[in-house]
Amino acid sequence: AQTVTQSQPEMSVQEAETVTLSCTYDTSENNYYLFWYKQPPSRQMILVIRQEAYKQQNATENRFSVNFQKAAKSFSLKISDSQLGDTAMYFCAFMTDYGGSQGNLIFGKGTKLSVKP
Amino acid sequence: DGGITQSPKYLFRKEGQNVTLSCEQNLNHDAMYWYRQDPGQGLRLIYYSQIVNDFQKGDIAEGYSVSREKKESFPLTVTSAQKNPTAFYLCASSLPTGQDWNYGYTFGSGTRLTVV
Secondary structure (H helix, E strand, C coil): CCEEECCCCEEEEECCCCEEECCEEECCCCCEEEEEEEECCCCCCEEEEEEECCCCCCCEECCEEEEEECCCCEEEEEECCCCHHHCEEEEEEEEECCCCCCCCEEECCCEEEEEEC | CCCEEEECCEEEECCCCCEEEEEEECCCCCEEEEEEEECCCEEEEEEEEEECCEEEECCCCCCEEECCCECCECCEEECCCCCCCCEEEEEEEECCCCCCHHHCCEECCCEEEEEC
């Protein structure tokens, strides 16, 4: 079974600085998808960024970028120029491309990020 | 605007009662999901449905039931058999399998269930 591990329960960063959130996963599959979701205090889940495993190029969305290391099964999220509005829980998630669980998202336990003024 | 609507936002249940959480979407998504969120536990899959009139158990289905009679609706019933139902419940949907389903989910705003 696939698992997703986020080893940092809480992190903090000063406004305008850069922070990296870690995520590792375990799978025997070759093709899959990885996601980072943000959950602010409103508790609305928001998709931040996605990565397809067959693409070597790291995904980027404005201030958010990932470092995808397929061999190491690592998928970290880098937030540049941190803003107060980035304060949220961040969840890493894995989606398989095969079998009966195709399309199901498996989540890590989350990292609570606080951006300090 | 298209989206997913969960209701109610807050729900209180007495011991021994069944309660039903509503989830409606107008995105024309085939697949719908229910997750439970507890502090420090992330999101855990309760049930999912990839097509009308069919649904599958997730990782923590015991004490819950669902139905999928319409494409737009996927209600979750928390039964009295669920011993620790106090949690935040999230409903989600995704594009049809085989198309752009791997672009992630659209989530509702959640229901906070508390046992009193």
